[in-house]
Amino acid sequence: MSTLTPEAALALADRHWRVRGEVRALPSYADQNFRISGERGDYVLKVAHPSWAYVGLDLENQAMLTLAAREPSLQWPRVMPSVDGGHLLSLRMEDGVRHVRLLSFVPGMTYAEAIEAVLPDHRPALHESLGRAVGLLIRGLAGFRHRAAGRVQDWNLMNLPDVRGEIAHVEDAALRAIVAAQVESFCAKLPAWRTQLPIAVLHNDANDLNVIVALDGQGGGQVDAVIDFGDMCTSFRLCELAVACTYAMQHEADPVACAQAVVRGCLALCPLQRAELEQLHAFILARLCHSVLMATRAHREQPDNPFVLVSQQGVRALLRTLAGTDPNAIVAPFLEACHE
Template sequence: MDALSPDEALQLADWHWHIRGQISVLPSYADHNFRIRTEAGDYVLKVANPSWSRADLDLENRAMMTLAEREPAMRWPQVQIAMNGEHLLTLSISGQVRQVRMLSFVPGRTYADVIDSLAPAQRPVLHASLGSAVGRLTRGLQDFKHPAADRQHDWNLMRLPALREELAHIDDEAVRDIVRTQLDAFCGQLPFWHGRLPVSVLHNDANDLNVIVSDDEDGPCVNAVIDFGDMCTSFRLADLAIACTYAMQHEADPVACARAVVRGYLAQCPLLRDELEQLQTFILARLCHSVLMATRASRESPDNPFIMVSQRGVRSLLRQLAGLDRNAIAGPFLESLHD
């Protein structure tokens, strides 16, 4: 994929959105992203890799526009409408057809950058605000529909059974045994859950690098969730489980952390008893999912040492949770639930 220079990117921004300012390149795994600083605010020009389909990017944009309308208290990335009235442009760039869009830049620091610098007394407030933000995310996407949301996404927990063959390649025997046990339990319940647990369109990736924190009068608070590239249709519960999974890895007391996240979430988006009873199972499943995906990636790119670096926290938390009562996290909430 030919590189797009900052000057060329700024020309696109000017031609199609009349946005002018100082431009800089943003890091991206496969796309070309640029931050444009203007007196009216900052923007991100996103030039997608040719492998991205228009339908997938249309899904992301329409989800963000829906959230901006339904949950205005949060600072979602705002989709900018081009001069021709469209929110997603198909352009020929360097002889390739590319999908191009413009979003507002969401200021703040990532959850990962903030959490480890906080005093113990400040952490529960941030945990609860994380839960509240993800609860608003779930609530805002309630009844949201889009044909591309039904795509077969590797990170959809519904597709966890497809990774079973990676079990044999997990290098740590103890971890392999835990993953096998949790995988068997999760996959065995899938047919039952399909008939009992609500399904919706999810963000599916509220990890500690996609959650943006700002400072307000009560201290650091989550005010945005970004990066909608992993969206899919799955169990509604999964977004909460994913947020808990990443937040817990920063804590000496992961159960207390998860309870604070859940408390914040439920204040915005109540869940069924059936969902709360499966929360810990879903958290464990997400951890297993991460282990299996990293194992596959490491097999495919054995010379990349960075693939397994993030697995230290994942595997440590997996070992901790595997030995706990299945309602260690949700127990207090189940006691007060009457549905």
């Protein structure tokens, strides 16, 4: 894949969006992203990897446009129209046609960075604000439809059965036993859940690097934005809440209290069914197991890459803790309340 220089990226932004300013490349797993800072604000020019299909990127754009219109109280990356009115351009480059778009840059610290600056007695409020952000995601995407929303996505919990073969490669025997038990239980219940639990189009990745926090300067902070729509899929609505809980809990000495605050914030804006809440514990465990298995596969494929397992310490510690926790510990305070 040819590499676009920052200067060439700035020329594209000027030609198609009339955006000028200082430009610098941003880290990205597969795409090429460039931050452009000018008089009209800060933007991110995103040049998609050649493997990305136009329809999948359009799904992300349409979701961001929908959320901006329906739920403006939270920041979402704004999709910027080009001079000809388009929001996703297919431009011919040296290595073929590449899909290019311009989004607003969302300022702030990631949750993973901000949590270290938030004082302990302010953390419950931060957790509740995370829950409210999840509620806005669920509420804002309710009824959203797109022809690419059914795309196969590795991180869709509905596809957890596809990585069961990795269980045998988990080296830690005690951890392997936990993963095997949780995954087999989850997969056995999947057929029934497909008929019993609400299914929707999801962001599916409100992790601690995709949630943006605004600090208040007094030891507290509030979730201000959610970014990175690259893992969107159609799955159980409950996954949106389970994913957010999974990553927030890893930063806390009392993960159950953390998750309770997240749930409280979510339910304040978006009631869920009792049947969903009753399965939250199982879905959090499944997401943790999914992470273990995906990392195990990546490690087998790239044994010399130390970064493949860099986030696994927190994942595995939380999995061990929750596997021995009462399944209703998180949701017990909410089960008797009125739900949708």
